[in-house]
Amino acid sequence: MNRPASRSPKAAVEAAVEAARWAPSVHNTQPWTFAVTGEEISLRADTERKLRVSDAEGRELLISCGAALFTMRTAIRRAGYEPVVRVMPDPDRPALLAVVKPGAAVEPDEGVSLLAAEIERRRTHRAGFTGLPVPERLVEALVKGAQAEGGRLTPVAAPDAVAVLAALTRAAQAVQAQDRRFSLEVIRWARPPGSKRADGVPAGAYPREPAPTEPHFAQRDYSWRHGWGSGNGDPGATSTGVVAVLTTPGDTPEDWLAAGQSLQRVLLHASAYGVSAAFHTQVLEMSHLREFLREELCSGEYPQMIMRLGITFDDKDAVRRPVEDLLG
Ligand SMILES: Cc1cc2nc3c(=O)[nH]c(=O)nc-3n(C[C@H](O)[C@H](O)[C@H](O)COP(=O)(O)O)c2cc1C
Structure with missing residues (x-):
């Protein structure tokens, strides 16, 4: 009407x-x-x-x-x-x-x-989740929402497939951590505690020493040997949550924009039901690993985002630039 x-x-x-x-x-x-x-x-x-x-x-x-x-x-x-x-x-x-x-x-x-x-x-989550279940009907609705925006969200249920994704994430994180160019780039966008910058990842946005999940999905190392981070997170939050991959049929700039719209639709919808997301995109930044994932786990579609969905009660900081800085 x-x-x-x-x-x-x-x-x-x-x-x-x-x-x-x-x-x-x-x-x-x-x-x-x-x-x-x-x-x-x-x-x-x-x-x-x-x-x-x-x-x-x-x-x-x-x-x-x-x-x-x-x-x-x-x-x-x-x-x-x-x-x-x-x-x-x-x-x-x-x-x-x-x-x-x-x-x-x-x-x-x-x-x-x-x-x-x-x-x-x-807010983005960067640790394990509580064991509270994510309702199946919500996951089904998220899949439909992603599809309406041109992306495909595939929950990964098979434990073997989850283990492969976790192992790939740990491998990619370990390789990036050894690579000076990757490390310097992460440091460039990591913010020390008390920083007044309005971009980058604040120290209040991740726990200092989160309890590992099983299987473990490596986090980005935003604190890079400084021991930054806020608290140690919830020690009981060791659930991996629902692992899901967002893919697109092609890999053009239009596909990437569609993936972003699908992603935000999924995240807002999940958040409305108290479900948060953690991201693990290190694998997708290494073309050979991304190609492996595409062929082995994504039926030939292009993986755009690897995420875990679950329930958490942690508070997280967020910063953004003011509108005046964004008007071009
Ligand atoms: C394309 C993309 C890739 C991302 N990759 C990661 C990641 O690998 N690890 C992570 O902790 N967060 C990742 N994030 C989350 C961002 O760090 C986060 O959105 C940003 O810091 C703003 O914080 P907020 O989501 O809590 O508002 C990613 C976000 C996007 C859009």
């Missing part, structure tokens, strides 16, 4: 940019800028913020921007408009990822309000 929107189109645009800041991004690089012209937002990739060692192609950068795009769409819906989106509208300007504007006035439904309420609340 069409009803008058609750906000003006201009207010919807402002709300969309404000909301997009809270999207997840690799190492919290926030690799995006927004240009507002009238009632239209241009989302651009900020390639200065690309991870040149671990993400030379810009795949993770575009997944991050895809998450920001889904967030903008959700905020525009919540403001009472159908978002009108053109993805990669100009082949001559590959950094222009999408142009978004509020279209017809539409009353936001319950599903939209549910997702929108999580935009600022959702």
